[in-house]
Amino acid sequence: MSNASPERDGGARERLQRWLPKLVLSPSCVLVLFFVYGFIAWTSYISFSDSGMMPDYTWVGLHQWSRLWTSWTWGIALHNIWVFGLLYIVSCIVLGLILAILLDQRIRAEGVLRTIYLYPMALSFIVTGTAWQWFLNPGLGLEKTMHDLGWQSFSFNWLIDSNMAIYTVVIAAVWQATGFVMAMFLAGLRGIDGEMIKAAQIDGAPAWKIYARIIIPQLRPVFLSAVVVLAHLAIKSFDLIVAMTGGGPGNATAVPATFMYSYAFSRNEMGIAAASAVFMLAVIAALIIPYLYSELREPRS
Amino acid sequence: MSAASPTARRGLATRAVLYAILALFAIVYLMPLYVMLTTSFKTLEEIHQGNMLALPGQWTLDPWREAWGSACIGLECNGVHGYFFNSIKIVVPAVLISGLLGAFNGYVLTKWKFRGHKIVFGLMLFSCFIPFQIILLPMARVLGILHLANSTGGLVLVHIVYGIGFTTLFFRNFYASFPDELVRAAQLDGAGFFTIFFRILLPASVPIIVVTIIWQFTNVWNDFLFGVSFASGDSAPITVALNNLVNSSTGVKAYNVNMAAAMVAAVPTLIVYILAGKYFLRGLMSGSVKG
Numbered sequence: 001m002s003n004a005s006p007e008r009d010g011g012a013r014e015r016l017q018r019w020l021p022k023l024v025l026s027p028s029c030v031l032v033l034f035f036v037y038g039f040i041a042w043t044s045y046i047s048f049s050d051s052g053m054m055p056d057y058t059w060v061g062l063h064q065w066s067r068l069w070t071s072w073t074w075g076i077a078l079h080n081i082w083v084f085g086l087l088y089i090v091s092c093i094v095l096g097l098i099l100a101i102l103l104d105q106r107i108r109a110e111g112v113l114r115t116i117y118l119y120p121m122a123l124s125f126i127v128t129g130t131a132w133q134w135f136l137n138p139g140l141g142l143e144k145t146m147h148d149l150g151w152q153s154f155s156f157n158w159l160i161d162s163n164m165a166i167y168t169v170v171i172a173a174v175w176q177a178t179g180f181v182m183a184m185f186l187a188g189l190r191g192i193d194g195e196m197i198k199a200a201q202i203d204g205a206p207a208w209k210i211y212a213r214i215i216i217p218q219l220r221p222v223f224l225s226a227v228v229v230l231a232h233l234a235i236k237s238f239d240l241i242v243a244m245t246g247g248g249p250g251n252a253t254a255v256p257a258t259f260m261y262s263y264a265f266s267r268n269e270m271g272i273a274a275a276s277a278v279f280m281l282a283v284i285a286a287l288i289i290p291y292l293y294s295e296l297r298e299p300r301s
Numbered sequence: 302m303s304a305a306s307p308t309a310r311r312g313l314a315t316r317a318v319l320y321a322i323l324a325l326f327a328i329v330y331l332m333p334l335y336v337m338l339t340t341s342f343k344t345l346e347e348i349h350q351g352n353m354l355a356l357p358g359q360w361t362l363d364p365w366r367e368a369w370g371s372a373c374i375g376l377e378c379n380g381v382h383g384y385f386f387n388s389i390k391i392v393v394p395a396v397l398i399s400g401l402l403g404a405f406n407g408y409v410l411t412k413w414k415f416r417g418h419k420i421v422f423g424l425m426l427f428s429c430f431i432p433f434q435i436i437l438l439p440m441a442r443v444l445g446i447l448h449l450a451n452s453t454g455g456l457v458l459v460h461i462v463y464g465i466g467f468t469t470l471f472f473r474n475f476y477a478s479f480p481d482e483l484v485r486a487a488q489l490d491g492a493g494f495f496t497i498f499f500r501i502l503l504p505a506s507v508p509i510i511v512v513t514i515i516w517q518f519t520n521v522w523n524d525f526l527f528g529v530s531f532a533s534g535d536s537a538p539i540t541v542a543l544n545n546l547v548n549s550s551t552g553v554k555a556y557n558v559n560m561a562a563a564m565v566a567a568v569p570t571l572i573v574y575i576l577a578g579k580y581f582l583r584g585l586m587s588g589s590v591k592g
Contacts, residue, residue, distance in 0.1 A: 013493075020494040021413035024405045028465050029421060035443075035462040036428040039436040046438065055442070102323055105316075115578055116327045119334075122574035122581060123567050124523035126540040130547050130563040131333040134340065134556055135353075145353045175333070183582055236432050239525040243544055257526075260434040265530065270438055277434040288430045292423070 040281065047274035055270060064271035073251050074276065077259040080166050084255065085234035087167070091174045093226055096181025097219075101211065103182070104189045114186075118179035125176070129243025132172040133159065162252035165245050169253060173240055177233065181226050188222035189215070228291045232284055256280050341365060341561040348556055364557035368565060372558050374545050375534070381562050383535070384542035388522055390453045391538055395460035396517040402461070403468020403513060404506070408498050410469070411476040412484050422473060429466035436463075437530050444531055452536050459531060460521045467520075468513050471587055475509040476502065508580070515577055516584035519570050539566045 047065065050058040068074055099117060103110055120128060135141050138157040146154035158164035192215060200210050238257035245253040247262070256276055264273035336353055341364050343357040351358065370380040406425070410418050440459060441450070449455030479502060487497045528538040537545075543566045547559045574581050 017493055021409040022415065024494070025409045025421070028402050028406050028425070028469070031462050032425055032428055032465060035436065035440070036431065037424070039439040040431070042439045043435050099323075099326060102319060105319060107320070107323065113323055113327055115575075116330050118578070118582065119571065119574055120330065121585065122519060122570045124525065124540050124543075124570070126523075126525050126544050127563045127567045128333075130543065130559060131337045133547070134560065135333050135336055137556075140348065140556070141353055148352045175330070179330070180585055183585070187586065232430055239540070242525070242529075243548070246548055257432070257434055260437070261526075261530070264434075264438055273434075274438060277432065277437070280432040281435045284430060284432055285427075288427065292426060292430075296419075296423070296426075 043274045044278050046270055047278050049271060051270035051274070053268035053270070060271075064275045068272050068275045068279075071272070073254055074256075074259055076251050077254045077256050080253060081235065081255045084166055084170055084173070084237070085231060087170045088173050088177075088234050089227060089230045091170070092177050092181045092230055093223065095174065095178045096226070097185050097216075099178065099182040100185035100189055103186060114179075114183070117182055120176040121180050123176070125237075125239035126243045128172055128176050129240050132168065132175070133244050136168055136171075159245065160249055162249050165249060165253045169237075169241055169244055172244060173234075173237065176240075177230065181230070184222050184226055185219065188219045192218050224291070228287060231287055235280060235284055337560045337563055337567075340557055341368075341564055343557050345553070345555060345557055364555070364561040365564075367555070368546075368558045368561035372546055372555070372562065374542050375549075381539060381542050381546065381565055384537055384539045385565060387453050387532075387536060388539040391456045391460065392518055392521045395457045395464065395521050396514055398457075399461045399464035399468050399517055400510070400513050402465055403470075404472045404503070404510075405498070406465070406469040407472025407474075407476045408502060410473050411479070412481065412497075412502075413494070422469070425466045425469045427466075428463065429470065433463065433526055437526075441531060451532055451534060453532070453538075455531055456527060456536075456538065459527050460517075460524070463527075464517055464520070467516060471509055471513045471516070471584070472506075474587060475506065479505065508583075511577065511580045512584045512587070515573055515580050518573060519581070519584075522570055 045057075046055060048059060048061060048063075050056045050060045050063070103113060107113065136156065136159050137143075138160055141156075143154060143156045146156075158168045196214050197210060200214055205213075236257060237255060238261065241247060241253055241255055241258055247254045247258045256279070260273050260276045260280070263269045263276065339356055340348060340353070342360050342362070343351070344359060344361055344363075347358055368380055369382050371378055372380045374381070374384075410422050444450045444455045444458075447455070447458075449458060483501055484497055487501055492500065522538075523540065524538065525540040525544065528541040529544070532538065532541065543562050546562050
């Protein structure tokens, strides 16, 4: 570089400077294009192929998809994700909103309480699952504790009851995520314009009415964010179910994510596994893309 | 502000009820952690006889010792300590490299805009939200081809690739509000691409660096799906080891050892959360895109 004539050196440097930004960005672009979008394309193709234990690129049309759709376990998985997702989203939002409103009343220990409500979010789902599995253990956990306290008829065996096991996962999942939803609502509450509230107070409106008519309607964007974030977490949920119930008893707590994993890695049915993964992606994309689009379009300036 | 909160000025009774409800919630939230901790200090005998909520009658460190050094996971009986160090070996390079890439990406996407920068960012952003099931099958094959299957190196690669989206999001949103004038002024003074980044933007980036590191650290440390899919046996991270310990142990279930192992897996992220909760929350909030 230093040997070159000043003029040529300047030109090369300028060209380098012009290309440098794109050069720096390109490794990430290559990685994302290959490992995200290339992989999505590959998995999508596999879902239309004859792949079993090994990839087989013979095109078989909707064969794997129809096998997926007639699978008994997949039916259970879809049913479970509906039940789980709905209860999870609604409970987190209701509890999160209540906690946020309660915390927004000039609470003295707000910082400490917020820290307590939010800490489960820092834990691994595997830790959460391990803890709750123990906490709800039919022989030694909550049930025994209640018996010791004198409530002899208390019975709680949901963890090993096929009809109820999915609800134990809901309980643990809600415990983990409520604090996060609360933080979102709290940030929303702090951003509300106080003028209308003051006006309503002067008019003598009762507190609940002010919340129902003025404050909660203004939190609509937070509701939207919370629903999108929670729904996408629900569809992806895998770890917690593996740790708490292992998808059992039997198949009772199977969800799409555990279904996909078992067909991919233990049953060696790549085609069906790929189809289930594409289905999950499609649902999330339908949810996330419009949301991201509207979020990013908002003017920043 | 809470000053405008309609129930801010209320009677003593109302406030007492309010505090009681909040305290009750706090107890419910702390209960699992409390039970986990106390169980990990009890003897198995006491667990079978005593009450789950009671403090240990006789404190013992044996469950922790066993979980760390001698509990059986699969066929080996060396406890979780090896897997704990696996997780560290995965987390440190994955966090640093994905963070560095994200910082550069955010810098280019805000200060060196080019045609199509929005599309590039959109593609990276969407990659944060994909269900990772969609990449499990091809990734398993690619790691096999690269001879990275069942290695911590393979997991480092996976976490870098799927971390770029979030780290780019954090830095991009942060640099978007960094004044362009400063960058332009430096350019007029003859400062180049890297000089501007290292001398002007990076020194002002401490908060977002902390947010990114905490976010990535928590995510990578807590990962289970990638670990269980791509690393079996000796190279597994702590979460996979914990799950194997708890859910496939044969014979008598050693609940106290399980809880001690769960605490070992939980302590690093809990410490980070307690020390830097503010930054953790900021990451969460940006993770829900509003940024």
